[in-house]
Amino acid sequence: MTRRRFTLVSLVAVAAVLCVLPFVLSDYNVALVAQVGIFFIAVLGLNILTGYTGQISIGHGAFMAIGGYTTAVLSRDHHTNLVVTMVAAFAICFVVGVLLGLPALRLSGVYLALATFAFAVSVPQLPLEWSTFLGGRDGVQTSQTVSNTWLYGAAWAASAILFVLAWLILRGRLGRAFRAVRDSEIAAVASGVELPVYKTLAFGISAAYAGVAGSLFVLATNGFAEPSEFGILLSLEILIGAAVAGLGSLWGILAGAVFVGLLPNVSSSVPVIGTAHGQDVVFGAAVIVVMLLFPAGFAGLIARLRRPADA
Amino acid sequence: MASVETSRLGGLRNGGSALSGIITPVNVVLVACAVGLLVGSLRSALFAQLTIQGLALGSVYGSLALALVLVYRATRIVNFAQGELAMLTTYIAWQLVQWGLSYWEAFFATLAIGFLLGTVLEVTLIRPVLHRSTIAAVIVTVGLFILIDGVVNWVWGGGFKFMPQPFGTTIYRVGGVSISRLYPGMFVVMLISVVLVWALFRFTKLGLGMRAAAVSPAQSALVGVRVDRMLAIGWGLAALLGAVAGLMAEPSQFILQPTLMQPILVYAFAAAALGGLESPGGAVVGGLVIGVGLNLVVQYVPAISSELQLPVAFAVILAVLLLKPEGLFGHREVRRV
Numbered sequence: 081m082t083r084r085r086f087t088l089v090s091l092v093a094v095a096a097v098l099c100v101l102p103f104v105l106s107d108y109n110v111a112l113v114a115q116v117g118i119f120f121i122a123v124l125g126l127n128i129l130t131g132y133t134g135q136i137s138i139g140h141g142a143f144m145a146i147g148g149y150t151t152a153v154l155s156r157d158h159h160t161n162l163v164v165t166m167v168a169a170f171a172i173c174f175v176v177g178v179l180l181g182l183p184a185l186r187l188s189g190v191y192l193a194l195a196t197f198a199f200a201v202s203v204p205q206l207p208l209e210w211s212t213f214l215g216g217r218d219g220v221q222t223s224q225t226v227s228n229t230w231l232y233g234a235a236w237a238a239s240a241i242l243f244v245l246a247w248l249i250l251r252g253r254l255g256r257a258f259r260a261v262r263d264s265e266i267a268a269v270a271s272g273v274e275l276p277v278y279k280t281l282a283f284g285i286s287a288a289y290a291g292v293a294g295s296l297f298v299l300a301t302n303g304f305a306e307p308s309e310f311g312i313l314l315s316l317e318i319l320i321g322a323a324v325a326g327l328g329s330l331w332g333i334l335a336g337a338v339f340v341g342l343l344p345n346v347s348s349s350v351p352v353i354g355t356a357h358g359q360d361v362v363f364g365a366a367v368i369v370v371m372l373l374f375p376a377g378f379a380g381l382i383a384r385l386r387r388p389a390d391a
Numbered sequence: 392m393a394s395v396e397t398s399r400l401g402g403l404r405n406g407g408s409a410l411s412g413i414i415t416p417v418n419v420v421l422v423a424c425a426v427g428l429l430v431g432s433l434r435s436a437l438f439a440q441l442t443i444q445g446l447a448l449g450s451v452y453g454s455l456a457l458a459l460v461l462v463y464r465a466t467r468i469v470n471f472a473q474g475e476l477a478m479l480t481t482y483i484a485w486q487l488v489q490w491g492l493s494y495w496e497a498f499f500a501t502l503a504i505g506f507l508l509g510t511v512l513e514v515t516l517i518r519p520v521l522h523r524s525t526i527a528a529v530i531v532t533v534g535l536f537i538l539i540d541g542v543v544n545w546v547w548g549g550g551f552k553f554m555p556q557p558f559g560t561t562i563y564r565v566g567g568v569s570i571s572r573l574y575p576g577m578f579v580v581m582l583i584s585v586v587l588v589w590a591l592f593r594f595t596k597l598g599l600g601m602r603a604a605a606v607s608p609a610q611s612a613l614v615g616v617r618v619d620r621m622l623a624i625g626w627g628l629a630a631l632l633g634a635v636a637g638l639m640a641e642p643s644q645f646i647l648q649p650t651l652m653q654p655i656l657v658y659a660f661a662a663a664a665l666g667g668l669e670s671p672g673g674a675v676v677g678g679l680v681i682g683v684g685l686n687l688v689v690q691y692v693p694a695i696s697s698e699l700q701l702p703v704a705f706a707v708i709l710a711v712l713l714l715k716p717e718g719l720f721g722h723r724e725v726r727r728v
Contacts, residue, residue, distance in 0.1 A: 191712060316533050
């Protein structure tokens with residue numbers, strides 16, 4: 081029971097801090113913390129896929145692209161309410177995720193990683209080909225833009241809703257099935273878990289989360305969606321976030337989101353190396369150091385702190 | 392679409408049969424496609440030109456794919472930094488040329504540096520995490536990707552650099568076809584390095600040890616193979632092959648810039664997935680298939696512009712993986728429960 085109370089207290093604490101932050105921080109910093117929220121959603125989504133079914137995806141940047149373009153195009157052509165476009169991004173990415181999940185069923189481990197990598201590289205090429213509908217290299221501009229405070233509120237409200245949704249999904253029958261698939265596919269099948277259904281479902285849910293993140297991501301860049309925003313680096317950042325997070329811990333996911341959401345911005349002003357490339361040097365080095373020190377990510381670190389005797 | 396099929400699967404003769412040497416339906420199809428390429432080349436000068444260029448580029452993709460396969464066989468991870476490592480060694484070669492070495496002196500010095508770099512990285516960064524978490528080791532290579540990119544931009548800047556032409560600027564004219572000496576040169580250099588690596592694995596005691604360490608580390612340790620050392624050498628060889636790929640890729644793009652290897656890494660991934668990550672021969676064949684295939688498809692299929700090159704290549708590869716999830720030359724993993 082103490083464990084449960086601890087979780088509840090920490091949730092309330094996080095929520096309280098997040099509610100206060102926009103009144104304390106400058107406008108620029110509000111935008112930064114909103115960006116952390118966006119990565120929180122994407123990392124949470126990838127965590128569901130990798131942490132609960134053991135499937136690796138390097139293609140979540142592509143789902144963010146699909147979500148982002150959904151928002152941009154709907155807003156441009158139909159002046160749709162932005163919140164509605166996020167729901168649409170969720171739905172469309174769920175469908176695309178399920179469709180990609182179907183072939184992914186046959187691929188395991190490293191081949192799945194390569195296939196999703198291919199997906200991540202391919203999707204940003206599509207707007208260049210269908211340039212009349214998707215704007216080509218010039219991108220798509222939404223019909224309305226939002227303030228940083230709006231973005232902050234939307235990002236963290238969406239984070240909260242999606243976090244609760246994930247909790248509801250994972251605590252029940254579905255979560256048990258996912259975990260069974262992760263621990264041993266063969267044993268799961270033998271116990272009556274329908275592997276194809278659950279694996280594609282996990283892919284779909286995970287993709288839908290990335291879609292919402294992508295939708296917010298486009299709003300964060302003044303409602304402007306262009307192919308170069310969704311390069312392979314974005315997919316790698318989400319993967320890094322998930323690895324830094326470790327598996328199945330709220331604090332871990334927060335840490336992962338802060339790591340990929342804040343560090344590149346903070347480190348862009350390193351004195352010695354210079355602003356332009358200090359970011360990459362510091363970020364790359366930090367990724368390596370964190371993985372060397374905590375191979376199981378932040379969640380693994382927490383688990384170790386909770387049980388110091390085992391360490 | 393007939394030309395698409397032919398081109399995508401062409402090019403067995405160039406290294407594939409030597410390395411795998413089994414008569415299978417896949418091999419028969421590949422030989423048929425190679426014959427198709429030959430016939431096409433004899434009938435059309437443009438076709439021949441595209442094929443030769445494709446083979447040269449494909450050999451670069453293939454050797455980077457081979458580097459990925461060597462790393463995968465040694466340590467069971469995909470090295471995302473393989474392309475950036477190759478880019479880094481190419482910059483080192485450029486620096487050596489600036490310091491007054493001739494191109495080929497710099498070439499061989501860079502290979503040695505590449506080998507050293509690969510082994511050092513395996514020992515210092517990969518080995519400590521590998522036995523604790525495979526995913527963490529993969530993420531380390533992703534971090535390395537970003538780090539190398541930053542370091543190269545920091546040290547050498549992002550501007551264009553120029554290297555001397557390794558094979559001169561001679562252009563051959565054969566029966567109405569003009570072919571820069573560069574392309575046969577690239578192809579021959581890549582072929583020699585691949586054959587040397589293959590010979591190392593096939594005929595030397597070191598190679599035997601490395602193969603044993605890759606297949607069953609525990610048993611080979613029991614019979615006295617220094618498994619750790621073998622894995623480090625595997626990484627070193629991979630970096631060396633990558634260095635050759637980088638040095639040969641540079642003249643084909645005419646400029647040296649930090650993004651040199653990024654598209655090539657993508658094609659190398661495709662080649663490795665196509666050939667099967669377990670299969671060195673498959674990687675080389677996969678690289679040639681992709682090099683020739685893309686070159687011909689973009690020219691002859693009007694619906695596929697160069698923007699769609701990547702998506703189409705990957706749609707095809709996904710299709711291959713769905714029909715044969717272990718790749719063309721891989722082996723299906725069978726597990727006892």
